[in-house]
Amino acid sequence: MTDKSHLLEVKNLKTVFFTNSGLFKAVDDLSFTVKRGETLAIVGESGCGKSVTALSLMRLVPDPPGRIVGGSISLEGTDLLALDEAEMRAVRGNRISMIFQEPMTSLNPVMRIGDQIVEAVRLHRNIPAKEARNIAVEMLRLVRIPEPARRAKEYPHQLSGGMRQRAMIAMALACRPVLLIADEPTTALDVTIQAQILALILDLQKELGTGLVLITHDLGVVAQTAQRVIVMYAGRKVEEASVEALFAAPKHPYTRGLMASIPAVPASGVPAQARLNEIPGTVPSLVRLPKGCAFAPRCKLAIKRCEAEYPPLADWGGGHLAACWRAAEVAEVA
Amino acid sequence: MSEVLLEVTNLKKHYPVRAGVLRRQVGTVHSVDGVSFSVHAGETLGLVGESGCGKSTVARSVLRLVEPTSGQIHLEGEDITHLSKAALRPHRRSMQIVFQDPFASLNPRMTAGDIVGEPLAVHGLASGKALDARVATLFEQVGLRADQMHNFPHQFSGGQRQRICIARALALEPRLIVCDEPVSALDVSIQAQVINLLIDLQRQHGFSYLFIAHDLAVVAHISHRVAVMYLGRIVEIAGKDELFRNPRHPYTQALLASVPIANPLAKKLAPLVDGDVPSPVNPPSGCAFHTRCRFAMERCKTERPALLEAGDGHQVACLLNEGTGRSQLAPTT
Numbered sequence: 001m002t003d004k005s006h007l008l009e010v011k012n013l014k015t016v017f018f019t020n021s022g023l024f025k026a027v028d029d030l031s032f033t034v035k036r037g038e039t040l041a042i043v044g045e046s047g048c049g050k051s052v053t054a055l056s057l058m059r060l061v062p063d064p065p066g067r068i069v070g071g072s073i074s075l076e077g078t079d080l081l082a083l084d085e086a087e088m089r090a091v092r093g094n095r096i097s098m099i100f101q102e103p104m105t106s107l108n109p110v111m112r113i114g115d116q117i118v119e120a121v122r123l124h125r126n127i128p129a130k131e132a133r134n135i136a137v138e139m140l141r142l143v144r145i146p147e148p149a150r151r152a153k154e155y156p157h158q159l160s161g162g163m164r165q166r167a168m169i170a171m172a173l174a175c176r177p178v179l180l181i182a183d184e185p186t187t188a189l190d191v192t193i194q195a196q197i198l199a200l201i202l203d204l205q206k207e208l209g210t211g212l213v214l215i216t217h218d219l220g221v222v223a224q225t226a227q228r229v230i231v232m233y234a235g236r237k238v239e240e241a242s243v244e245a246l247f248a249a250p251k252h253p254y255t256r257g258l259m260a261s262i263p264a265v266p267a268s269g270v271p272a273q274a275r276l277n278e279i280p281g282t283v284p285s286l287v288r289l290p291k292g293c294a295f296a297p298r299c300k301l302a303i304k305r306c307e308a309e310y311p312p313l314a315d316w317g318g319g320h321l322a323a324c325w326r327a328a329e330v331a332e333v334a
Numbered sequence: 335m336s337e338v339l340l341e342v343t344n345l346k347k348h349y350p351v352r353a354g355v356l357r358r359q360v361g362t363v364h365s366v367d368g369v370s371f372s373v374h375a376g377e378t379l380g381l382v383g384e385s386g387c388g389k390s391t392v393a394r395s396v397l398r399l400v401e402p403t404s405g406q407i408h409l410e411g412e413d414i415t416h417l418s419k420a421a422l423r424p425h426r427r428s429m430q431i432v433f434q435d436p437f438a439s440l441n442p443r444m445t446a447g448d449i450v451g452e453p454l455a456v457h458g459l460a461s462g463k464a465l466d467a468r469v470a471t472l473f474e475q476v477g478l479r480a481d482q483m484h485n486f487p488h489q490f491s492g493g494q495r496q497r498i499c500i501a502r503a504l505a506l507e508p509r510l511i512v513c514d515e516p517v518s519a520l521d522v523s524i525q526a527q528v529i530n531l532l533i534d535l536q537r538q539h540g541f542s543y544l545f546i547a548h549d550l551a552v553v554a555h556i557s558h559r560v561a562v563m564y565l566g567r568i569v570e571i572a573g574k575d576e577l578f579r580n581p582r583h584p585y586t587q588a589l590l591a592s593v594p595i596a597n598p599l600a601k602k603l604a605p606l607v608d609g610d611v612p613s614p615v616n617p618p619s620g621c622a623f624h625t626r627c628r629f630a631m632e633r634c635k636t637e638r639p640a641l642l643e644a645g646d647g648h649q650v651a652c653l654l655n656e657g658t659g660r661s662q663l664a665p666t667t
Binding site: 045046160161162163190191192193194195196198199217218219220221222223224225243244247257258259261262263264265275276277278279280282283 | 384385491493494521522524525526527529530533548550551552554555556588589590591593595596597599600602604605606608611
């Protein structure tokens with residue numbers, strides 16, 4: 001039975017891509033849950049599978065070449081993978097919405113902002129155009145776009161990057177979804193605008209009680225927004241913990257390496273270092289993953305066993321999961 | 335302080351905005367609007383600012399890749415602002431650039447070795463076996479293997495490609511390397527490798543960097559001094575520690591407060607500025623930041639603040655406190 005407090009429950013999700021150079025597992029055996037009103041951050045570097053996870057939740061993985069080949073995605077008890085395309089369309093944009101990284105490519109350039117929101121609303125709710133238009137203007141006001149009624153009549157190119165992202169958020173939230181997926185929502189924005197947009201997303205989430213899956217590569221963004229964090233590497237979850245536990249004592253050498261490799265702003269409380277801690281090597285190709293732990297070739301702590309066997313996700317107390325044979329020693333050695 | 339290597343004085347770069355069938359000029363983009371700074375030998379000057387602030391145009395103007403509208407650029411004491419192409423060539427050896435996107439800045443049809451050796455061949459400094467040997471040394475200096483010389487750019491990862499770009503910049507033993515967002519296209523773990531490499535190379539060779547980036551943490555890490563740009567002007571310059579400990583311009587303070595800190599116990603995320611950066615086509619009168627500044631006074635709308643000394647080599651362009659900016663720290667730190 002699905003736990004009622006869980007809004008989203010993903011179990012053993014497996015998404016693969018069939019390419020000319022072979023089959024690769026973009027997401028491999030991923031399980032996680034999101035509670036109502038909770039923010040879960042998924043963090044990792046390019047190619048770790050975080051964006052494919054987002055697309056899988058929306059069932060937007062391009063097929064071919066990609067396909068969800070296993071697992072289940074349960075939203076408020078409904079298995080999304082069991083729905084047919086028409087049923088899924090009724091969920092998408094209605095109960096689950098998504099904000100993408102680049103608002104310019106995800107908004108229709110030849111349609112007015114207001115009309116795009118009206119379209120999204122009327123797709124899911126049988127209401128007159130006029131009422132939908134009022135909702136659109138109201139949503140633009142909610143995301144703090146000045147003069148919403150005038151802005152609703154403008155085209156995407158007339159808005160700045162920050163305003164476009166606000167319009168995207170307005171559209172995503174217009175049907176009051178229970179789950180919002182944000183895939184690198186602020187990566188394309190300047191830092192002062194990023195702070196505004198993140199604050200806005202969190203405010204609205206609190207106000208509307210939406211569950212949020214925030215996908216990012218930026219550990220600073222994770223620390224400032226999330227309650228729980230999943231770290232992904234080469235398609236797998238390597239660590240999961242509350243944000244406090246993760247930053248206080250990361251259990252996986254990869255997480256530890258990531259944290260040590262980000263330069264700190266002086267006077268931020270994080271001490272500056274002369275040399276950054278680097279993780280040697282690069283992310284492995286997903287087509288030729290090693291048999292054991294995918295991080296082993298770059299890991300200072302790797303032992304024979306790491307190359308031979310993939311480490312299971314073990315609970316290190318208080319729901320702090322890590323997939324590493326040497327997790328117990330990470331704090332002392334690394 | 336060591337000798338001044340690069341001196342930029344009142345640099346301006348304006349682009350015309352044309353419209354209509356007759357392509358009449360309807361406006362001017364004030365991309366860089368009166369910027370002065372210097373870079374000393376062996377020093378890294380960081381240049382930060384948000385998109386459209388003109389930081390990349392400054393980089394390109396310094397190298398004369400775009401022609402400045404007015405102002406002077408002195409390299410090693412010589413005015414290179416108006417030198418002809420031929421006269422500029424010997425100076426080009428002293429200054430090199432590393433671009434943001436290592437995918438776009440490497441010729442896909444040349445081998446990595448040819449790319450790195452090309453500047454040496456162009457300047458007639460080496461050929462044949464000597465060239466190969468020099469290229470092999472450069473490869474090793476940037477952490478690549480000499481046998482990778484025969485590979486093409488697509489066979490390298492993003493981080494390795496940026497290493498090729500760095501090797502190419504090093505080939506002529508320049509005194510100044512301009513880095514325009516060299517790590518912003520790279521993943522975090524790779525970014526650290528490249529930053530470390532840049533720092534190590536500077537220690538070995540003693541050249542200077544003009545390091546342009548939007549990421550404050552990266553700039554803070556690599557720079558000795560930092561200049562902050564807003565809408566084509568420098569609003570503040572100071573030593574790295576001084577700038578981050580005691581930012582005086584309200585924009586610098588807002589910028590610092592906006593950086594999400596990788597520490598969940600220091601939650602803040604309180605944007606100190608509202609709204610967007612105004613368009614550089616019609617920048618606001620007076621202080622360009624007054625439209626977003628929480629401390630703007632009547633004077634700020636009409637008077638353009640000059641970049642003035644505020645003690646300890648700290649220069650700030652703000653009318654508050656008789657031109658010394660806001661002295662107290664932003665409330666969030």
